[in-house]
Amino acid sequence: MGIDVNKKVYLGANYIVSSLGFGTRENMAAIEKYCLGVACLNDNAISSHPFFAGKIDDNRLAAKTRHLVGFTRLEKLFILALENIHKTFSADFADPDVGFVFSTTKGNIDELQKNAVPPNEKLFLFSMAKRVLQFFDVRQDPIVISNACISGVSAIILGQRFIQSGKYKHVVVVGGDLLSRFAVSGFLAFRSVSPSVCRPFNADRDGLSMGEACGALLLTGEHADALKIEICGGAITNDANHISAPSRTGDGLSLAISEALKQSRISANDVGFINAHGTATPFNDEMESKAIHSLGLEAAPLNSLKPYFGHTLGAAGIVETIASAYQLRKGKVFATPGFSQNGVPFPLNISDIHLPIDTRYGLKLASGFGGCNAALIIGKAARNNPAPAPEPANSEINILKKIVIQPDGSGFPNHIRALYKKLDKPNMKFFKMDNLSKLGYIAAEMIFDEIGMEEYEPQKIAVVLANKSASLDTDIKHQQIIDSQSKEGASPAVFVYTLPNIVVGEICIRHKIQGENSFFIRPQYDNFVRQYAESLLYSSVANLVLCGWCELLHDDYIADFELLKLKNR
Numbered sequence: 001m002g003i004d005v006n007k008k009v010y011l012g013a014n015y016i017v018s019s020l021g022f023g024t025r026e027n028m029a030a031i032e033k034y035c036l037g038v039a040c041l042n043d044n045a046i047s048s049h050p051f052f053a054g055k056i057d058d059n060r061l062a063a064k065t066r067h068l069v070g071f072t073r074l075e076k077l078f079i080l081a082l083e084n085i086h087k088t089f090s091a092d093f094a095d096p097d098v099g100f101v102f103s104t105t106k107g108n109i110d111e112l113q114k115n116a117v118p119p120n121e122k123l124f125l126f127s128m129a130k131r132v133l134q135f136f137d138v139r140q141d142p143i144v145i146s147n148a149c150i151s152g153v154s155a156i157i158l159g160q161r162f163i164q165s166g167k168y169k170h171v172v173v174v175g176g177d178l179l180s181r182f183a184v185s186g187f188l189a190f191r192s193v194s195p196s197v198c199r200p201f202n203a204d205r206d207g208l209s210m211g212e213a214c215g216a217l218l219l220t221g222e223h224a225d226a227l228k229i230e231i232c233g234g235a236i237t238n239d240a241n242h243i244s245a246p247s248r249t250g251d252g253l254s255l256a257i258s259e260a261l262k263q264s265r266i267s268a269n270d271v272g273f274i275n276a277h278g279t280a281t282p283f284n285d286e287m288e289s290k291a292i293h294s295l296g297l298e299a300a301p302l303n304s305l306k307p308y309f310g311h312t313l314g315a316a317g318i319v320e321t322i323a324s325a326y327q328l329r330k331g332k333v334f335a336t337p338g339f340s341q342n343g344v345p346f347p348l349n350i351s352d353i354h355l356p357i358d359t360r361y362g363l364k365l366a367s368g369f370g371g372c373n374a375a376l377i378i379g380k381a382a383r384n385n386p387a388p389a390p391e392p393a394n395s396e397i398n399i400l401k402k403i404v405i406q407p408d409g410s411g412f413p414n415h416i417r418a419l420y421k422k423l424d425k426p427n428m429k430f431f432k433m434d435n436l437s438k439l440g441y442i443a444a445e446m447i448f449d450e451i452g453m454e455e456y457e458p459q460k461i462a463v464v465l466a467n468k469s470a471s472l473d474t475d476i477k478h479q480q481i482i483d484s485q486s487k488e489g490a491s492p493a494v495f496v497y498t499l500p501n502i503v504v505g506e507i508c509i510r511h512k513i514q515g516e517n518s519f520f521i522r523p524q525y526d527n528f529v530r531q532y533a534e535s536l537l538y539s540s541v542a543n544l545v546l547c548g549w550c551e552l553l554h555d556d557y558i559a560d561f562e563l564l565k566l567k568n569r
Contacts, residue, residue, distance in 0.1 A: 002165060003539040005263070009160045010381060011229040012170075012218035014322045015084040017077055018309050019054035019211060022064065023084070027319075028326050031308050031334055032354070038197045038209040038310045047184050052197055054211030054310030055179055071131070072108045072122060074214075077176050078132045081216035085172055086136065089218065093136045099168035100142040102129040103155035103175030104314035105499060107470075110180045112479045119553075125470050125521040143528070144521040146470055147501045148368030149277070150236065151175060152215070152317020153376050154518060157234035159219040165535065169221055176214035177313035182475070184210060185482045186495035190244070192281050198311075200278035200304035200336055201285045201350055203343030208279045211310020215318035223381065229325045232361065233263025234376040236516045238508040240458070244369050244496045246283055250291030253365065253373040255459055255514060257295055260375040264361070268295050271377075272359020273333045275324045277367045278304020279311055284367060289344035291365075301357055302348045307337040317366050317374070325378055328362045369496060370505030372517055397534055398567045400544075403447045405439065405559040412557055416442060423449070432493065433506060434474040435557075440465065440503035440550045441510065443559035447546065448511055451563065458514040462542035463504045466520040466529045467551040470500040503550055515542050525549035525560060537566050 015023060019037030020030040030037070037054035041047075056077070065076040082093075091098055107125045121127050129142040147154045152175040159171035177183075187193050187210060194207035219231060237259070239252025246252075261268060274297065276288050292298055305320050312319055327333055332354050339352045364376040408415050412435060419442045420430060433441060453461070474497045482490050496502065501519040508517060516536060522528060525548075533547035548561035 003161055003535065004164050007164045007221060008381065009163045009219055009221060009231045010223055011227055011231060011325050011378070012220045013085045013088045014215070014217040015081045016213065016215050016319050016322055017056060017081060018213040018312070018319060019056055020308060022060060024322055024326070028323065031323070034335065034337065036197060036337060037308050038211065046179050046181050051184065051193060052195070052209050053179055054209065056212055072111065074108055074176055074178050075128060075132055077214035078174055079135050081174055081214045082132070082136065082172065085216050085218055091170060094138050096140060097169040099159070099162050099171040100133060100138065101155045101159050101171060101173045102142050102144045103151040103173065103318060105146055105148060105151060105177050106180065106183060106313070109182045109475065110178060112182060112475060119472055119476065123472060124468065126468065126523050146314070146499070146519055146521055148370050148372055148499050149313055149316060150366040150368045150372045150374040151314040153234065153321065153364060153366040153374040154236055154317070156219070156231060156317065156321060156376060157236060157374065160231045160234065161535065163219060163221050171219045172216065173219060173318060174214070174216040175315045175318040177212060177315050179210060179212045181482065182479060185490040186478065186498065189490035189492045189495055194280060197307050197338060198280035199338035200276070200280040200306055201289070201342065201344055201348060202339050203341040205280040205282065205285065205343055208281055209306060209310045211312045213309055213312035213315040213319050215315050215322055217318060217322055227325065227329065228381045229328060230379050230381040232266070232377040232379045233260050234374065235259030235263065236372065236374045236518065237459070238371045238505065238514050238517045239373060240508045240512050240514050241371055243371065243502050243505045243509070246287040246367055248287065250287045250294060252371060252514060253288065253291035253367055253375070254294045256373045256375040257291060257363065257365070260377050264377040264379070266361055266377065268297050270361050271297060271300050271363045272361055273327065273357050274300050274302040274363045274365065275320055276302055276304050277365050278306055278336070280304070280306060285344050287367070288365065289346045289348055292348065293346035298346055298348055300349060301333040301355060302350050303334050303336045305334065317364070321364050321376060321378065324362050324364050328378060328380060331357055333357050369499055370501045371508055372501060372505070396567045397537070398565050400451060400563040400565060401447050403443050403559070403561045405443050407557065412555065427510070434497035436471060436473055436500070436550065436552045437497060437503040437506045439552050439557055439559050441506050443550065443561045444507040444511065444546060447561050447563050453511065456544045458512050460515055460543040461513045462516040462536050462545045463507055463513060464518050464529060464533045464536070464545060464547040465504055465550050466522045466525070467500065467549060468521065468523060469551060469553040470521055471498050471502070473553050474498050507546070533564055537564060
């Protein structure tokens with residue numbers, strides 16, 4: 001899949017459902033009036049204690065989705081958002097030139113309380129996306145990405161590449177996640193939830209505010225269908241530091257920003273405002289300030305939208321990119337509510353009131369568990385600085401090594417321990433991992449063994465994995481833990497593994513890999529993962545790619561990994 005970096009990709013129709021309202025216009029009008037969607041929530045179905053979060057109005061949702069019978073709450077949100085994109089879309093959703101990318105961290109996770117073992121089909125993320133598309137009579141398979149809190153930005157970057165490669169003429173990107181007892185209990189166990197509305201970057205910040213939302217946007221190569229906002233460039237990296245804590249130096253995010261600037265053919269001086277991830281947790285905000293300062297971006301007006309929406313997980317990157325495009329078109333940067341005193345190592349240009357800006361380019365940042373980072377540049381469409389034509393790549397792919405791990409009859413615990421012992425590479429952290437991460441970790445150890453990775457730049461090594469069950473094996477354990485508590489509680493050590501991309505993070509940490517990292521959900525191991533890995537090589541995003549299938553649920557498991565490079569590199 002070759003990528004034409006000079007092909008422009010525009011942001012078209014878009015729609016937001018959040019605690020602030022229904023529709024992009026209603027959401028932006030609320031922010032213009034300094035309305036906050038985060039408030040004290042009393043909902044025993046989600047938490048036995050009051051907490052601050054942004055929750056969608058159930059009565060309004062029910063009124064708008066009466067025609068949607070038999071769908072889950074999240075599926076209704078997806079369909080509602082897509083219906084509104086479809087109203088203004090010039091092509092048929094069923095047209096093979098239209099692609100669909102779904103972004104979510106937990107999907108229909110609320111269904112797990114109803115039937116934990118065996119999990120019902122609604123819990124499988126690909127099945128959920130397929131059900132949504134069937135409502136529109138779309139037969140082609142969706143692309144589902146679950147990359148922690150960078151999922152939404154990752155999905156937009158993916159959509160841009162699909163259009164630039166000619167795979168699709170239009171890509172609809174949709175992302176969503178719900179407030180649930182499953183997620184809230186986990187973040188409470190991490191002690192990362194603020195007892196009030198979150199205060200990003202402020203000296204007295206004390207944690208995040210959670211939220212639920214769904215956002216959808218159209219990416220198109222046709223200027224006439226667009227809002228004259230261009231997706232200029234984006235990058236995904238890993239800081240190879242820790243699965244639940246960001247790098248203390250900000251080097252992973254700094255690398256993502258640098259690559260996004262390079263792809264956009266602009267300098268840091270061209271960036272007129274920054275929409276930060278800005279979760280209001282101590283380490284995230286500190287890390288972002290260091291990354292921004294390292295590139296000389298600290299003077300650019302910056303905000304966080306988390307006090308308005310809450311942290312909406314798989315929806316955040318999409319909802320906040322739509323809001324960033326609105327700010328760019330309107331020539332203003334929204335306030336960061338609650339900001340009064342700088343609380344990060346390097347001062348940033350933050351205001352608690354909306355301010356005018358005059359700029360062509362904006363920068364959207366995202367970071368997440370598993371060490372993942374993403375940066376996206378959007379701009380007013382007027383770029384006429386074509387990039388040099390890339391050197392033609394040798395189309396022949398070299399498979400450096402292939403490893404398959406599958407049941408041997410001894411049971412997974414015995415099998416994986418035997419493989420670990422045989423490798424003779426002690427790492428006590430291995431015993432703390434969940435089973436999915438153990439499987440991927442051992443497969444990666446076997447495939448990198450004797451490869452000589454020192455000849456490859458860490459920033460040019462990518463990891464692309466997929467499976468069917470996401471992290472359901474560990475999700476069930478987490479649900480059982482919180483269900484068994486007489487008082488609501490969760491294990492942070494278990495909860496952190498309830499994201500499928502954590503296995504990628506463990507691999508990146510072990511082997512100091514800082515390049516692109518993505519986790520896709522597919523119905524089976526098909527050509528998509530391999531083709532995507534090859535596209536990273538052809539486009540020089542990576543010089544070495546570990547790709548494959550890493551599936552584990554109960555007693556069924558298989559790891560099928562390949563290490564790829566181009567023969568002429």
